[in-house]
Amino acid sequence: MALKGPTEEEIRTVLMPLMLSGAKMLDKHCPRCGSPLFEKDGRVFCPICEHRARQRKAKMKGIAERLMEKLTELANSLPEDLTELEKHLSVMEKIIGLLERYKKLEGGE
Known part of the structure; x- marks a missing residue:
């Protein structure tokens, strides 16, 4: 199309x-x-x-930066409670997966 x-x-x-x-x-x-x-x-x-490709790339880079910020925030505030820690780690795992997919889209490893 x-x-x-x-x-x-x-x-x-x-x-x-x-x-x-x-x-x-x-x-x-x-x-x-x-x-x-x-x-x-x-x-x-x-x-x-x-021009549109540059705009898409900039938008994707912004998303990746926000994901990294969230990952850092989560890593710096790990809870003591085991149930909460599991939830925290699960979210961190999902963010890492998204970042890896982003790297593949960008041609990284």
């Missing part, structure tokens, strides 16, 4: 500055989102797909 083309905001914040920087808008369109392809410094690319 193709993503929709550039939004009004993406036209203002991504495409216009790119054209003003000397990039050449081509008469070809991205097969994924339908946005015009650009050429700059001998490289042909879709600025909208690249």
